[in-house]
Amino acid sequence: EKIADFGEKYGLNEDQLAAVTAEIRKKLVRSGHIPMREFPISMTAGEETKEFSIPLFSGDDVGTAVARFATRYNLPEDLQKQITEQLAARAQQEGILPLVQFPLKVHGEDAVLPIFSDTNVQEAIVRFGESHQLPEGDVAALQKAVTNELQDLGIAPVAEYTIDIDGKATLLPVYRGDNIEERVVKFGEANGVPQDQLPLLFQEIQNRLETEKVRVTPVAEMQVSHGGQPRVLRIYPGDTVKEVVEAFVEQHGIPADAIPSLIGEVSNNLVTQKVIPKVQIPVNIDGDQQTLALFEGDTALDAATAFVKTHSLDEKLIPDFVEHTEARMKRLRLMPALTLEVQYDGNPVTLELFEGQLIDDAVANLMVRNSMPEDLRATLVTEVERRAIAASILPFTSIPIQIDEKDHQLPLFVGQNVTQAVYDFGSKHELADETMPQLLQAVQNQLKELLNQVDQEKEA
Numbered sequence: 001e002k003i004a005d006f007g008e009k010y011g012l013n014e015d016q017l018a019a020v021t022a023e024i025r026k027k028l029v030r031s032g033h034i035p036m037r038e039f040p041i042s043m044t045a046g047e048e049t050k051e052f053s054i055p056l057f058s059g060d061d062v063g064t065a066v067a068r069f070a071t072r073y074n075l076p077e078d079l080q081k082q083i084t085e086q087l088a089a090r091a092q093q094e095g096i097l098p099l100v101q102f103p104l105k106v107h108g109e110d111a112v113l114p115i116f117s118d119t120n121v122q123e124a125i126v127r128f129g130e131s132h133q134l135p136e137g138d139v140a141a142l143q144k145a146v147t148n149e150l151q152d153l154g155i156a157p158v159a160e161y162t163i164d165i166d167g168k169a170t171l172l173p174v175y176r177g178d179n180i181e182e183r184v185v186k187f188g189e190a191n192g193v194p195q196d197q198l199p200l201l202f203q204e205i206q207n208r209l210e211t212e213k214v215r216v217t218p219v220a221e222m223q224v225s226h227g228g229q230p231r232v233l234r235i236y237p238g239d240t241v242k243e244v245v246e247a248f249v250e251q252h253g254i255p256a257d258a259i260p261s262l263i264g265e266v267s268n269n270l271v272t273q274k275v276i277p278k279v280q281i282p283v284n285i286d287g288d289q290q291t292l293a294l295f296e297g298d299t300a301l302d303a304a305t306a307f308v309k310t311h312s313l314d315e316k317l318i319p320d321f322v323e324h325t326e327a328r329m330k331r332l333r334l335m336p337a338l339t340l341e342v343q344y345d346g347n348p349v350t351l352e353l354f355e356g357q358l359i360d361d362a363v364a365n366l367m368v369r370n371s372m373p374e375d376l377r378a379t380l381v382t383e384v385e386r387r388a389i390a391a392s393i394l395p396f397t398s399i400p401i402q403i404d405e406k407d408h409q410l411p412l413f414v415g416q417n418v419t420q421a422v423y424d425f426g427s428k429h430e431l432a433d434e435t436m437p438q439l440l441q442a443v444q445n446q447l448k449e450l451l452n453q454v455d456q457e458k459e460a
Contacts, residue, residue: 032057036056037056037091038053040052040053043079056087062087062091066083069083098119104142113146121147129142152176154175158174158176159174159216160174165192170191172184172205174205174214174216175216180202180205180209180217185198187201217236219235219236219237220235220269224266231248235270241263241267274295274296274297278334280292281294281324281325283321285311290311292304292325293307294325304318305318308321336354339353340353342380349369351366351380359385359388362384363381390414395411396412397411398412401425401443408429418443422439
């Protein structure tokens with residue numbers, strides 16, 4: 001009304017009055033006297049629905065506006081979060097809030113590059129570079145970084161293809177994470193492409209993406225934190241972990257000395273997500289070297305069955321591959337070499353002995369975990385040793401052998417071919433062939449003495 005009175009007093013026409021109104025409104029918005037925009041929302045309590053509006057003032061972010069509104073109406077936290085997400089999406093669509101803001105360091109000073117829904121990104125970066133007197137190289141690097149970030153956020157397409165539809169050129173954008181088939185179907189529906197032409201269009205887009213090596217659908221993505229700031233790292237088909245981590249470090253300005261730890265973190269994450277195997281076991285098939293992959297959560301049987309199916313092998317080979325896989329898993333301590341169930345206090349408890357582990361250590365771990373009394377230690381050690389010898393995990397004896405005045409031990413296991421063990425020992429230590437029969441006879445004599453001693457102890 002005041003503006004209308006002012007216009008009447010000074011004889012302003014409609015255009016002049018509109019210009020004055022716009023200028024005054026702009027000043028009131030900037031000073032925070034009136035909101036930039038009010039967003040209507042509906043809230044339901046029981047059967048009653050009420051209409052409200054949330055004012056967004058200059059300098060507000062969405063969180064501030066919603067928090068102020070939530071305090072006024074005493075809203076619960078989950079409803080406040082829901083309203084925040086909806087309001088942020090609408091404010092970004094209308095260009096009131098930026099889709100994303102890039103915090104930057106320019107000549108040692110903090111600066112922000114906002115990108116709105118209607119922003120021409122390349123022009124905005126060029127203007128930013130000019131206003132901050134950035135060298136051309138820095139502007140180019142900034143353009144690359146911003147484009148990558150917008151593509152990762154799904155704001156900018158990773159590729160755009162011109163499709164001719166009845167003589168009219170129409171752009172088909174492809175975004176990060178797209179299901180290409182669904183993208184083509186939606187494009188076809190929106191532009192009247194006949195159904196029978198969609199498979200050909202899909203194949204054309206798929207071929208072009210592969211030829212141009214456009215990174216669309218990651219095989220894995222994960223949150224990686226460095227310096228307290230979480231960022232999303234994506235792995236695409238054909239990537240190596242080392243190359244991805246090095247590019248990630250460069251893109252986000254992370255110190256290079258963080259690369260080894262990040263490679264370990266990313267690799268472990270990929271194993272957990274079953275993108276890469278936990279163990280790769282070399283297998284020879286008719287002279288051809290293949291790899292049997294064991295993924296997180298797989299048993300040896302799972303891995304062996306998958307391998308046989310992949311290579312179209314006879315299923316009768318599965319037990320052999322299981323045995324081979326388990327042997328490798330035991331060497332890597334991914335599964336125990338021996339599992340022993342012990343009854344204690346009326347309940348079964350399990351002792352696991354891994355390859356290379358001392359029996360005393362395995363027993364000590366079991367006793368600590370189950371709060372066992374010390375007087376059980378000797379009995380447990382004896383029982384584990386007996387079982388480990390019977391399972392050929394520990395040798396039942398070791399024969400002392402002297403070579404070039406140096407003492408060596410020849411371990412012998414239950415079920416082992418003694419002759420083969422002796423000749424393997426001789427080959428390992430490069431003993432002359434003519435000495436082997438004599439060494440074999442000496443080992444056999446010591447075994448006889450050992451067996452006689454055991455028999456005497458039993459009789460006693």
